[in-house]
Amino acid sequence: MKASTLANGAATRASGAKARAGDRQGLSRDDLRDAYRTMLLSRKIDDKELQLRNQSLSYFQISGAGHEAVLVAAGRQLRGGYDWFFPYYRDRALCLALGMPALDMLLAAVGSKDDPGNGGRQMPSHWSSRALNIPSQSSCVATQCLHAVGTAEAGLLYERVTAIPNREAKYHSDQITYVSIGDGGTSEGEFWESLNTACTGKLPLLYLVEDNGYAISTPVEVQTPGGDISRLVESFPDLAVYRCDGTDYLESYETLAEAIAYVRSRRGPALVHAHVTRPYSHSQTDDERWYKTAEEREAEGARDPLFKMSRFLVAEGLATQEELADMLTSVEREVNRAADLALAAPKPDPRTATAFVFSPDIDPTSGLFACEPQPGESPMTMVDSINATLKDEMARDPRIVVFGQDVADATRTAVLSNVQGKGGVFKATFGLQRAHGNDRVFNSPLAEANIIGRGVGMALRGLKPVVEIQFFDYIWPGFMQIRNELSMMRYRSGNHWSCPVVIRVPIGGYLKGGAPYHSQSAVSIFAQTQGLRVVFPSNAQDAVGLLRTAIRCDDPVLFCEHKHLYRQTYNKSPYPGADYTLPFGKAAVVRDGRDVVVFTWGALVQRSLLAAQQAERDGVSVAVVDLRTISPYDWETIAAYTQRTSRVIVAHEDPLTCGFGAEIAARIVEELFDHLDAPVKRVAAADCPVAYSPVLEEAILPGSADVLAAIRSVASY
């Protein structure tokens, strides 16, 4: 019996369909036997991987055992290479049903270079296939939900932004995005952040919650109040919620058919809550007997999807015991053959270990990005220059989308003709929505992971998100997405996938009243994030050139915009033209000198210049070098000026300890010790947060007096 209710306008279905005799959802004998064979194949690959693991021929195993029925039911109704997929690590059976060969899975298990998804870089069962539209999966539970939102939105954007070249080839009007997650994973904020946007945007997104009752050893009642995730999400508007016994193939098939039809017809997102089992413990390092009783395990065993399906096939006269035994033999033969091939396949060349941290195709440090400015008439502030650059780039490339908190002129477009418009708390995005429309410039919810995770999903499908995080101080909820997804995608997939998102972020102090949560600077944390470019302009012209390079290059970029520098007069410059770019990793010698060099960036550039002018009056000739980008940084110029002056200062706004100055100083000492006449000196913020009172702020943040003191100290050493 099937119950159907309405909650907040959303169809909420508690599917109670059972595999009834004669009720086969229109599935033929061959359909059902094929489905069973795929379930069996999934289980036997798990068994083979466990064997390889025990023989130390593979290095990690996590099984899809117990989840096979609902996943084959999904995989046989979704379309690989047509729909988009963000599968959980248990989704082996889904991937097989979509068409992923057993060999590909085993190549991943043995860490072969021929692993076509991840090139031997990511763990097995972390699915990836360009042909099937499965972007490489990380190991973080729940981050994928936001990527799924982004790819679902990307389809709608390709549909609506008619200026995108060749857009018809990039979407289908009935295409859907599938994302799956475990009961434990639904506790993560990113799951809920994704539901918000899936529902507000009525996105064509299908969630499958594979509820096996445990997250490693932690039972579902710890994760979910009431222990029932579908009950919790029933109140989300436009979300169709379904439940099924995910160990029952026919019931799963019927439920997914309804959910998929709902999503394909663009009525909104759907969530299927499937109850499954997990007979092989969490992974090969876990033993569920440590926390499950024998009775519980026995009851689970009776619900094993393979056991149930084989019994059904025989009971219905769809297969004989002998035929099932033959099927098992043929599956085992297929798996053994694939394993032999995988074991014989080449391993990665150790010399490739550091390849693909960044794009091998577009090098933002190259001369291609060097050009002469074509200065306009009047000087512009840094924030206006950023605004003009965004406008020009959006006009040039219709794939660019801009979103973040308060970046739109007005979300409610009806009011646009009566109001001035917001355009960002610093007005960096002012007028972009008016100029380029609300499909391309829009406000996000107040959720930083949502912004970056959606950007990842859109970029995976070839859009160019240029997102804003309102304040650097609040970037941290998005740090998981930056560190583990954005910056890792290309590397972990062996260059099969990339997500070159630009994150613009107002940063820094000197605001008189910014306090601990509007003054932070901690670029070294991002410089330590491999795969991410970190850019930090100090003046209007550089901001234009570096932002344009950030947008046109193929790597993820953290673009730091110093709030205090947004509207100074000393760093204004005429707009250098709609094609002005600056290569990354090329410092600017903003002041030449012979005796001492200050390597710096951001707000410390001007402070160092003032200190250098003062030192000059004392007879010390000081060079000031603005690094402009931190990752990559310009070692060539650092080395040249270290050799030229032999007395080095690194000045920055990050706190002293573990600031990027430590890295530069260490490298100078390591490689250029013989050229030094004095210890390398660092000028930095005190090792404490930035306090509210201007008196305290001044004591904490480095100023020109601090730089001058350092100059005097190294000059007289």
Ligand SMILES: Cc1ncc(C[n+]2csc(CCOP(=O)(O)OP(=O)(O)O)c2C)c(N)n1
């Ligand atoms: C963000 C994050 N935290 C912790 C982990 C470690 N971890 C891996 S799987 C797992 C349990 C997940 O449980 P569930 O979502 O129910 O999926 P299941 O393994 O039961 O299928 C944990 C805690 C992780 N991978 N990601």
Ligand SMILES: [Mg+2]
């Ligand atoms: Mg679980």
